[in-house]
Amino acid sequence: MATVALDPRLDSKTSQFISGKHRMLIDGKFVAAASGKTLPVYNPSTGEVMADVPEAEAGDVDRAVRAARRAFDEGPWSQFAANRITASQRGRLLNKLADLMETHLEELAELESMDNGKPLSVARVADVPLAIDLFRYMAGWATKITGNTFPISFPGDFLSYTLREPIGVVGQIIPWNFPLLMAAWKLGPALAAGNTVVLKLAEQTPLSGLRLAELIQEAGFPEGVVNILTGYGEGAGAPLASHDLVDKVAFTGSTEVGKLIVKAATGNLKKVTLELGGKSPAIVFPDADLDKAIAGTASAIFFNHGQCCCAGSRLMVHERVYDQVVEGVSKIADSIRVGSGLDPETQMGPLVSEEQYNRVTGYIDSGLQEGAKATAGGRQKADKGYFVHPTVLTRTTPEMKVVREEIFGPVVCAQPFSDADIDRIAREANDSIYGLAASVWTQNISIANKMARRIRSGTVWINCHNVFDAALPFGGYKQSGWGREMGAEVLNNYTEVKAVTTAL
Known part of the structure; x- marks a missing residue:
């Protein structure tokens, strides 16, 4: 009862x-x-x-x-x-x-x-x-x-x-x-x-x-x-x-x-x-429609409180637009209203349990201790309930736990890339034990589809993320299933x- x-x-x-x-x-x-x-x-x-x-x-x-x-x-x-x-x-x-x-x-x-x-x-x-x-x-x-x-x-x-x-x-x-x-x-x-x-x-x-x-x-x-x-x-x-x-x-x-x-x-x-599980990359090229890419990559990680196996938790952005994209995603994170799921104004509810709350905040602490910087969110203690504010971590490196391991919460790790070689970009995107999903943000349809072929994951979204339909197969490569x-x-x-x- x-x-x-x-x-x-x-x-x-x-x-x-x-x-x-x-x-x-x-x-x-x-x-x-x-x-x-x-x-x-x-x-x-x-x-x-x-x-x-x-x-x-x-x-x-x-x-x-x-x-x-x-x-x-x-x-x-x-x-x-x-x-x-x-x-x-x-x-x-x-x-x-x-x-x-x-x-x-x-x-x-x-x-x-x-x-x-x-x-x-x-x-x-x-x-x-x-x-x-x-x-x-x-x-x-x-x-x-x-x-x-x-x-x-x-x-x-x-x-x-x-x-x-x-x-x-x-x-x-x-x-x-x-x-x-x-x-x-x-x-x-x-x-x-x-x-x-x-x-x-x-x-x-x-x-x-x-x-x-x-x-x-x-x-x-x-x-x-x-x-x-x-x-x-x-x-x-x-x-x-x-x-x-x-x-x-x-x-x-x-x-x-x-x-x-x-x-x-x-x-x-x-x-x-x-x-x-997954540790899905969201890859933003310099020619992307940045308004759509910023909104889309924010949704990729913050939808369902980041408690998605295919969440875009690795934000890979070309250095020419990196600052602009990180600033935009951080502003969205700060603007998200966190509260009870029954409140009609709520945009993000609590995490599902105390165990999950401790897991996610533990990863945030780990990232900050290893040198990452929070440009939005970070560890914030709620009076009651399992609330974690949307968090954007910069200054992350491939060796950090927050980059390598699945957090399963509203935490994104942003990293710039400078390479124009799509094979090298794809290798970095594939540098994970997981291969569930990825998204590619570019207005160059040739680059988009070349990347889609090179990324080793069960789903690749182009200029979108978290699009599901009963007719579309969904599953993973490698240790994603x-x-x-x-x-x-x-x-x-x-x-x-x-x-x-x-x-x-």
């Missing part, structure tokens, strides 16, 4: 949900953890507990996985069931879920703001609509997952074709930076392809996912097809990743935890996809290919 009064600006339905008794979805039923344990959910704006949710452990994970296994092997979701749900019906269920989410858009946006701290204005126009769009996009794919026929050259007369089939039981673990959207990114393609799912929500931000579980039930998904758990990584995430009845695990989060997921998956050699989210490409994560040959 909530231990403090909730913000009076919340809609009564949202307040009622937050203050209610929360349960996990396992095998079509809302249940408590077998142990009876709960974990607290904190309001990032105040640091106070606002709800309690079940703390799933290995036994709860096993219940959920076995339910998903039965649903895949024996229930109407099975491709072999006499009364099986067809691909068209799967698509209609996903569309119905999207319709229900649209009906409850404002409630979901408020839950996202309370859970994560992000401005309600952003959740209302970005997080929730993008999640709805993802489910609708994947609903269309449910009837279009096909194989091919092949004119093989083996002597004789044969008919050869491929089938693209669901993998089976999928364990999914999502992060806290975009809770509802990440749930959609994971659930949409897995369900469209015909898999069953056990989804573990981030312990910091479980509320929108639990409300989504209620809408999934209302939409009419069969028992066991979608199971949604709350719990800590060690207690619930680890046993899900290692469970022998799970055929595939999909994880979004830090690179460090991603490596643990890989180790956990070796028991039965389950398939693994990973969307991990395996596989892709969204687009037609994501369906490869959730299907197996079977070759069938018949002698005629």
Whole structure:
């Protein structure tokens, strides 16, 4: 139960949900953890507990996985069931879920703001609509997952074709930076392809996912097809990743935890996809439209409080325009209004947790101690809540921790470059263990596309940053992950290919 009064600006339905008794979805039923344990959910704006949710452990994970296994092997979701749900019906269920989410858009946006701290204005126009769009996009794919026929050259007369089939039981673990959207990114393609799912929500931000579980039930998904758990990584995430009845695990989060997921998956050699960390460069050439480049690179790092895996956290600017760009980005940083996500004037909310607050401010301190200069922001202690002001660090060098490591907060490291050789610029941009995203700012379309070819990352934006669409694949090179989210490409994560040959 909530231990403090909730913000009076919340809609009564949202307040009622937050203050209610929360349960996990396992095998079509809302249940408590077998142990009876709960974990607290904190309001990032105040640091106070606002709800309690079940703390799933290995036994709860096993219940959920076995339910998903039965649903895949024996229930109407099975491709072999006499009364099986067809691909068209799967698509209609996903569309119905999207319709229900649209009906409850404002409630979901408020839950996202309370859970994560992000401005309600952003959740209302970005997080929730993008999640709805993802489910609708994947609903269309449910009837279009096909194989091919092949004119093989083996002597004789044969008919050869491929089938693209669901993998089976999928364990999914999502992060806290975009809770509802990440749930959609994971659930949409897995369900469209015909898999069953056990989804573990981030312990910091479980509320929108639990409300989504209620809408999934209302939409009419069969028992066991979608199971949604709350719990800590060690207690619930680890046993899900290692469970022998799970055929595939999909994880979004830090690179460090991603490596643990890989180790956990070796028991039965389950398939693994990973969307991990980043240290993305935003590269500004001297001929760029500076007004757009300044606004765009500021948004690249400060959107969602910098809590984006693809945040433009390395600002690389040609020395001819370096001072102008840094001054412009610093002015934007200083002008950003930081406050409660429910305040309509807020442009940046708090970080998600005390742990994240300590991590980000620790990096700021580290950078300053190593010789960096803050031209905006810096460490500022809030009276309550996990607020960090947008920070611009200059005088940074490639050896500094703030330049090498992912901070995952509103902190950008600005560095000038003088080279005109795009190969050298690309080598500097690629000097990272990560390869998730990058942006290039120039009016020279030839340079832009040459840079796009040379940068080793899964996404390159030209004269923009943080542009996402359900049709666009997203994922990383190097230690930024395996596989892709969204687009037609994501369906490869959730299907197996079977070759069938018949002698005629």
